[in-house]
Amino acid sequence: MQQTLRPSRRAAVVLMLVTIAAGGCSKNNPSTSTTTPTPTPVAPTTTNEFDSTVPVGGSAFYSFSITQYGTVNITLTSVSGTDVPPTVMLGLGLGQPSGTTCSTTSTTNAAAGATAQLTGSYDVGVYCAKVSDIGNLFAPANFTMSIAHP
């Protein structure tokens, strides 16, 4: 005697077959994904001092190379000049040289101090640290910036 499947059961069988067949696609199988260990950033090994002047409404930047993944600390250590209060807030930035400027990806506003105002972990490559007037200057400001990096 021939056995017959009811329509609902037949649909279930078809659905199961499609699922099984599609499951054979292994490219997107999450069970095969690997987890890349997060590298530990190394501490700075080199420190560059950058002495320069920020014109009113302008900026100045300094390029440096990082030789291994690690921590970069930017410290605006001093600001001075005629009609420039040493506590004036300036813009600090970290990025990569592009054209005639430093294209920043990380920024903050800070007054001069002894501890790093901008820090981050960066891969091997060429980077730049930038100091800019954020609208507080009425005269050019002399500054010293310390850049510690691997």
Added chain:
Amino acid sequence: MRRARFAVAAAALSVGLSACGSDSTTSPSSTASGPPTEYFSGTIWPGNEASYAFTVNQYGVITETLGSVTLPGGSRAAVDATLTIGFGIPSGPGCGRSQSIDTKSGLMPQLGASVAAGIYCADVSAPPNAPGPFDFVLRIVHP
């Protein structure tokens, strides 16, 4: 009936397997564009240097051509001045040159080098005794 059921199963398998094609890639269409070309222009004063950073995406050859040197202002008169062009890696407030050459303006590349992917810089400088500031255009072709 059994034959019909077999046909349904085969069709279902076929549909399921065809879904594996979702990972297929489409070949990029070819383009006629050449390597990236950037123009660095400005005014250079005697004894000064001007630099320009650019990104090289893959190993290849960089060429630099000092395309024009003219007097500043509206005259645009070409001058027979010799400037120094170079390239290297951005370093400090300028460009850490690894190669340079003294040259006048011309139509053919005056400087070239093979480099790996990364950020590089081109620079132009004028000797301290140069007869006045000059406007320049430096053509940079890179991978």
